Amino acid sequence: MNEYIHSVTLDEEKCCGCTNCIKRCPTEAIRVRNGKAMILTERCIDCGECIRVCPHHAKRAKSDPLSVIDSFTYKIALPAPSLFGQFNNLSDINIVLNGLIAIGFDSVFEVARGAEIISEAARKLMETGELKKPVISCACPAIVRLIRIRFPELCDHVLPLLTPMEVSARLAKKQASEKTGLPEDQIGVFFISPCPAKVTEAKAPMATEKSAVDGVIAISRIYPQLSAAMDKLTKIEPLAFSGIIGVGWANSGGEATGMLNDKYLAADGIENAIRVLDELEDERINDIDFIELNACHGGCVGGVLTIENPYIAQARVQLLKKHLPVSKNHALDNAATEFHWTNTLNFTPVLKLSDNLEEAMEMMTKIDEITKNLPNLDCGSCGSPSCHAMAEDIVKGNAKITDCIFVLKEQLQAMAKSLSSLS
Amino acid sequence: MNAIHLFYEVSGDDFARAGEASGDVKQKLKSLGYDKTAIRNAAIAMYEGEINMVIHAGGGVIDVDIYPEKIEIKMEDKGPGIPDLDMAMQEGFSTAPPQIHDLGFGAGMGLPNIKKYTDKMHIDTELGVGTTVYMTVNANK
Numbered sequence: 327m328n329e330y331i332h333s334v335t336l337d338e339e340k341c342c343g344c345t346n347c348i349k350r351c352p353t354e355a356i357r358v359r360n361g362k363a364m365i366l367t368e369r370c371i372d373c374g375e376c377i378r379v380c381p382h383h384a385k386r387a388k389s390d391p392l393s394v395i396d397s398f399t400y401k402i403a404l405p406a407p408s409l410f411g412q413f414n415n416l417s418d419i420n421i422v423l424n425g426l427i428a429i430g431f432d433s434v435f436e437v438a439r440g441a442e443i444i445s446e447a448a449r450k451l452m453e454t455g456e457l458k459k460p461v462i463s464c465a466c467p468a469i470v471r472l473i474r475i476r477f478p479e480l481c482d483h484v485l486p487l488l489t490p491m492e493v494s495a496r497l498a499k500k501q502a503s504e505k506t507g508l509p510e511d512q513i514g515v516f517f518i519s520p521c522p523a524k525v526t527e528a529k530a531p532m533a534t535e536k537s538a539v540d541g542v543i544a545i546s547r548i549y550p551q552l553s554a555a556m557d558k559l560t561k562i563e564p565l566a567f568s569g570i571i572g573v574g575w576a577n578s579g580g581e582a583t584g585m586l587n588d589k590y591l592a593a594d595g596i597e598n599a600i601r602v603l604d605e606l607e608d609e610r611i612n613d614i615d616f617i618e619l620n621a622c623h624g625g626c627v628g629g630v631l632t633i634e635n636p637y638i639a640q641a642r643v644q645l646l647k648k649h650l651p652v653s654k655n656h657a658l659d660n661a662a663t664e665f666h667w668t669n670t671l672n673f674t675p676v677l678k679l680s681d682n683l684e685e686a687m688e689m690m691t692k693i694d695e696i697t698k699n700l701p702n703l704d705c706g707s708c709g710s711p712s713c714h715a716m717a718e719d720i721v722k723g724n725a726k727i728t729d730c731i732f733v734l735k736e737q738l739q740a741m742a743k744s745l746s747s748l749s
Numbered sequence: 750m751n752a753i754h755l756f757y758e759v760s761g762d763d764f765a766r767a768g769e770a771s772g773d774v775k776q777k778l779k780s781l782g783y784d785k786t787a788i789r790n791a792a793i794a795m796y797e798g799e800i801n802m803v804i805h806a807g808g809g810v811i812d813v814d815i816y817p818e819k820i821e822i823k824m825e826d827k828g829p830g831i832p833d834l835d836m837a838m839q840e841g842f843s844t845a846p847p848q849i850h851d852l853g854f855g856a857g858m859g860l861p862n863i864k865k866y867t868d869k870m871h872i873d874t875e876l877g878v879g880t881t882v883y884m885t886v887n888a889n890k
Contacts, residue, residue, distance in 0.1 A: 608768075683817050
């Protein structure tokens with residue numbers, strides 16, 4: 327039911343109807359109609375590429391303001407590992423965690439902790455031999471959503487464990503309830519997020535019926551307040567409880583390193599991830615046990631809701647890890663069961679032309695004929711991302727041939743000619 | 750109803766482009782909502798054929814016909830031809846030069862894999878004239 331809830335939205339006033347977003351969307355999920363962009367919700371995977379490329383800042387991620395925490399008695403911040411890469415000259419993760427307390431949270435629970443638990447649970451699960459290899463990471467929701475709509479043969483390769491965000495949220499809530507005696511519904515858990523896909527994942531999770539996360543606050547939104555509070559700290563309490571493996575998840579390759587298995591591959595950037603998935607689907611990737619894919623360049627540090635250049639953030643995370651132990655959190659024996667997906671990842675063929683194969687074939691024949699008569703410049707002026715996509719839109723009844731400015735020009739010229747021959 | 754006919758030219762001098770044709774066929778089959786096992790089998794078999802065309806034959810042409818119940822692929826080259834077809838069909842037998850092995854190809858699995866992933870396969874080959882590989886992948890409807 328919640329299948330098509332998205333966190334990426336459009337600010338109509340700012341949208342000028344240019345073609346930047348439609349050209350960059352990896353699932354061709356955006357069209358410009360009547361001068362404004364619109365998102366085809368069933369195709370959107372919330373990767374945030376459109377937010378990144380929109381020069382008018384008309385694409386936005388719906389996230390919560392800090393005030394969202396006020397409706398709970400006890401408030402817990404769940405900082406993503408990538409948050410630690412956002413600050414210049416940061417020597418100690420505790421400064422960030424104390425800063426979060428200073429801006430209103432009662433406690434913190436690093437998502438790096440959930441990451442360490444999932445790393446260990448995944449290692450144990452891999453050893454059982456029950457998983458289809460290569461196992462694909464489940465951590466990036468944009469990638470999992472991409473697999474769900476585009477790679478039918480790979481759905482059962484996705485690691486069926488909850489994300490570190492979800493695991494951390496559940497553990498944080500449970501521990502706080504035990505500590506404070508408050509019921510869990512009075513304890514609010516808030517993810518400090520580098521990306522819109524995680525917002526969607528908290529509102530409409532794929533893995534489970536309901537997320538334990540009560541709100542998602544963008545790193546970029548909380549940053550000014552947090553950074554100011556960090557500067558004013560007089561005392562630093564030791565709150566950090568994670569190691570190299572957990573914090574390392576901020577960067578591309580970090581999660582794979584945590585598998586403690588050299589037969590891994592880590593790719594980042596949605597176009598690179600698609601290439602890997604394509605080759606994997608064609609059984610061209612051998613001798614690899616684990617595949618980590620991140621939709622953003624550099625990994626989560628490259629998320630569209632971060633503020634720092636991803637490569638600088640990567641270097642900072644690298645430095646921060648130097649003085650940490652390998653891992654501080656361990657998975658209990660039942661972790662793989664406790665944190666197993668309760669939903670199944672089912673292929674959702676939203677990209678297919680029709681439910682009826684013969685009808686789909688007829689449509690494809692028409693699409694190819696129409697495409698032949700288009701200029702094939704893929705200019706995007708019609709509002710579709712390419713001439714082929716436009717032909718598809720025409721056949722589906724969502725566009726007309728004269729939306730193509732070149733076709734329109736030809737028709738006008740022909741009309742002018744016949745008019746002049748009449749005069 | 751009529752089949753969907755697709756035609757591709759495979760360039761013989763660009764290794765990086767091998768796989769473009771099979772990739773395109775895969776995309777088209779997916780948008781048709783075609784049987785997913787058939788999509789995978791056709792994509793793998795056709796990719797092997799493309800690689801063979803580039804390694805051995807200096808490129809060639811491919812005709813693909815998509816029917817509701819099957820996919821027919823014809824891959825035609827004007828290469829050197831296959832001297833011993835039985836040998837070529839054996840797993841692990843390869844005549845690819847060392848630089849091809851260095852790229853991770855030439856494992857001698859090309860034709861055996863095509864056979865493995867297709868329901869029907871037939872090869873016409875003549876030394877000095879060329880080779881045509883016909884393959885059929887059936888769809889589970």
